[in-house]
Amino acid sequence: MDKPVSGRRHFLISTAVAAGAGVAGSLGAKVRDGELGAPPRTYQGGVPWTEGLADEPPGVSGTDFKFFTxxxxxxxxxxxxxxxxxxxxxxxxxxxxxxxxxxxxxxxxxxxxxxxxxxxxxxxxxxxxxxxxxxxxxxxxxxxxxxxxxxxxxxxxxxxxxxxxxxxxxxxxxxxxxxxxxxxxxxxxxxxxxxxxxxxxxxxxxxxxxxxxxxxxAWKMIGFPGAHYDYREWVTRHGEPVPFPPVSFKGRAGWNGES
Structure with missing residues (x-):
């Protein structure tokens, strides 16, 4: 049983990573080529937005099926x-x-x-x-x-x-x-x-x-921490698991924005 389980985990992780890399690579190319406008700016001494004014992330609600019979x-x-x-x-x-x-x-x-x-x-x-x-x-x-x-x-x-x-x-x-x-x-x-x-x-x-x-x-299975605000300290720490429980765009119970 060890081999099939390991294979399934490897397949799912590699699929998720490949998808993310493809999006990131495409976006990076567009920025380099000027397709997305001016290069990104660096802000110091504060954040470039007013807290609480951003739109709430979209989402679905309910449990009923709207399309499938x-x-x-x-x-x-x-x-x-x-x-x-x-x-x-x-x-x-x-x-x-x-x-x-x-x-x-x-x-x-x-x-x-x-x-x-x-x-x-x-x-x-x-x-x-x-x-x-x-x-x-x-x-x-x-x-x-x-x-x-x-x-x-x-x-x-x-x-x-x-x-x-x-x-x-x-x-x-x-x-x-x-x-x-x-x-x-x-x-x-x-x-x-x-x-x-x-x-x-x-x-x-x-x-x-x-x-x-x-x-x-699925995120818990592959060890993906999700939508945390800041991963800078982990950029150079290759191969180390990030010890944060996953958080979605809308947060999770007990989430304080830092862990």
Whole structure:
């Protein structure tokens, strides 16, 4: 059991680090190239804002599902529970509230595809071209879930995906990942799997204000302290764990802004 657990931890940590590095690298390049305006300024003797005037971080509230139907929710919970299972190392995707995160994202601007170009034509693109589909993300999820259940009905004695055994769910997800499974109704299985996996990881590691990463369980698992104000003393202390419990954008019980 030691090897699979270690592998899972390494995969999740490397995924989170790579995502952060990509954003930081892109932002750094834009600053160097002048795309984001003037270089950052250094302030001394005070902070460049008035305390208490900043907008409160956005967040989600409630526990109801706004986008997924009950059948779609059953699919999502069954699928993400296999992508990130619950074990002794840390919470799984379901325990971390990833289905709720996905629901809220698909019910909002991401689901509508506000930041995607969705106009035609729609030939199959190369991997480096990114998302290429006539579907918005919300439409993709809805069409794909229906197409997957249609596939399982035809190949697993009329059963929905959510009713399959864990082994059969794993086989189907791997087939979608590799592209060996073909779905109907214009759904590309490989494209949908890539989106589902990426969104699942985002919900697992995101700040809890977005509905996932319940109780900061994923951050606790990888030792990430979260949204602390000042990490300067740790910049040169490579390889040392930061001994702070995690804190989200909205704080945590007992947080005083220093630890």
């Amino acid at each position: 009950p059948a779609e929710r059953a699919f999502i919970e069954a699928a993400v529970s296999r992508l990130i299972p619950n074990d002794e190392l840390g919470p799984g995707a379901v325990e971390a509230n990833v289905p709720f995160f996905l629901d809220r994202q698909l019910a909002g601007p991401f689901g509508r595809g506000d930041h995607y170009y969705l106009g035609g034509p729609w030939p199959k693109g190369a991997p480096e071209q990114g998302y290429q589909s006539r579907f918005s993300p919300a439409q993709m999820y809805r069409a794909a879930i229906a197409a997957i259940d249609k596939y399982t009905h035809a190949n697993f004695n009329g059963a929905d995906f959510a009713k399959l055994s864990e082994d059969n769910r794993d086989k189907l997800l791997k087939g979608m990942e590799s592209g060996s499974i073909q779905l109907e109704d214009g759904v590309d299985a490989k494209t949908f799997f890539a989106m589902l996996l990426q969104n699942t990881k985002e919900g697992y590691f995101s700040d809890p204000i977005y509905g996932g990463n319940k109780d900061m369980g």
